[in-house]
Amino acid sequence: MARTEEELEMLERHDELIHHNILPRLEEVEKSQLNVSAQVQEITSQVKEIKSSQTNLELTIMKDGQETRGILSRFMEHYFEVDMQKMKMKSDVIHKDERITLKRFSTREKIVLGIVGAFAGTGGILAGIAGLLQILK
Structure with a gap:
């Protein structure tokens, strides 16, 4: 081929x-x-x-x-x-101040405060107590 x-x-x-x-x-x-x-x-x-x-x-x-x-x-x-x-x-200081304040009250003032507190409670009476204490002095 x-x-x-x-x-x-x-x-x-x-x-x-x-x-x-x-x-x-x-x-x-x-x-x-x-x-x-x-x-x-x-x-x-x-x-x-x-x-x-x-x-x-x-x-x-x-x-x-x-x-x-x-x-x-x-x-x-x-x-x-x-x-x-x-x-x-x-809180401790506040309680201490309260105790000091109570100790400064005379015995007669403490008795009056206790009686007023027992009959009137502790609400708005604090102003009345302060006024009463002023009268007693």
Whole structure:
């Protein structure tokens, strides 16, 4: 089977077309495909790092929030304890002043105050008692 000259020319044109036109294009497509694959791997790696960082950040924020709540809780307990102590001290001072005021009354004034308190109660009578004490003096 001898090939004709026409067939040989057609084979040469196809060979030239394949080597100069199609093969360089295929090489470019393969390079692009390798480049895209490398970029996909890099992006996948970055996404994994971002997820890990986000998880670490969430844990850090939760831990800081818990510590802040603990500090605020201790502060509030301390504040209310100090406030209660101040109120108790004021209450003690008021009771002490009342005792001192009662000790300053004479025996006769104490008796009058006791009788008036027993019959009238302790409401608005205090003004009347003060007036009565002024009269007795």
